[in-house]
Amino acid sequence: GQNIDQPTEMTATEGAIVQINCTYQTSGFNGLFWYQQHAGEAPTFLSYNVLDGLEEKGRFSSFLSRSKGYSYLLLKELQMKDSASYLCAVRDQRGYSTLTFGKGTMLLVSP
Amino acid sequence: DVKVTQSSRYLVKRTGEKVFLECVQDMDHENMFWYRQDPGLGLRLIYFSYDVKMKEKGDIPEGYSVSREKKERFSLILESASTNQTSMYLCASTDTATGNTIYFGEGSWLTVV
Numbered sequence: 467g468q469n470i471d472q473p474t475e476m477t478a479t480e481g482a483i484v485q486i487n488c489t490y491q492t493s494g495f496n497g498l499f500w501y502q503q504h505a506g507e508a509p510t511f512l513s514y515n516v517l518d519g520l521e522e523k524g525r526f527s528s529f530l531s532r533s534k535g536y537s538y539l540l541l542k543e544l545q546m547k548d549s550a551s552y553l554c555a556v557r558d559q560r561g562y563s564t565l566t567f568g569k570g571t572m573l574l575v576s577p
Numbered sequence: 578d579v580k581v582t583q584s585s586r587y588l589v590k591r592t593g594e595k596v597f598l599e600c601v602q603d604m605d606h607e608n609m610f611w612y613r614q615d616p617g618l619g620l621r622l623i624y625f626s627y628d629v630k631m632k633e634k635g636d637i638p639e640g641y642s643v644s645r646e647k648k649e650r651f652s653l654i655l656e657s658a659s660t661n662q663t664s665m666y667l668c669a670s671t672d673t674a675t676g677n678t679i680y681f682g683e684g685s686w687l688t689v690v
Contacts, residue, residue: 468636497677499679506684507683507684508667508681508682508683508684509620509667509681510681511678511679511680514677514678553619553620555620560633562608562625562627562633562673563608563610563671563677563679564610564622564625564635565620565622565679566622566636567612567619567620567621568619569617569618569619570619
């Protein structure tokens with residue numbers, strides 16, 4: 467079966483750093499994705515990891531450990547506009563880039 | 578820019594009606610997907626298609642069907658809408674060569690009364 471866990475909600479302060487964790491147990495593994503979704507909008511792509519290690523892209527970084535079934539998204543220098551839901555998703559053995567999503571983590575950034 | 582367009586943003590339908598949700602992409606992508614998103618449940622895959630006239634069931638296909646007559650268009654069909662199909666429906670597409678960037682449409686909010 468497919469199981470992807472991430473915290474439901476997190477809060478942080480503007481300018482701070484926040485880490486959103488994701489653990490997964492899936493039938494096969496072919497990459498892990500992070501998406502950002504603002505209320506009422508479509509998800510937008512943030513990052514992709516298929517090998518172990520850290521991928522950095524500006525203020526956002528994503529880490530993967532395949533042996534532990536674990537990933538995190540690190541957001542630095544938080545801004546108010548980073549308040550959104552962050553979705554962890556795994557591409558599994560079905561191919562064709564089908565994704566299994568976690569339930570999402572709602573991040574609230576306060577002044 | 579890749580564009581995935583869902584023709585209807587907001588719909589209200591009655592129980593038992595047949596509902597069509599249309600999705601068109603302009604990047605010649607082979608793979609297209611329909612997800613639904615519900616509070617507390619996240620995004621769940623309904624159906625996907627990897628070529629014209631090809632379709633595969635996702636995780637929650639019951640109560641839905643799909644049609645892919647042209648490469649750019651992927652339609653989701655609710656044969657007889659029910660209140661538990663009230664949801665936000667998201668279409669997505671990607672190509673086979675890379676497949677690492679999956680583009681989503683803006684979403685269709687369906688309310689079944």
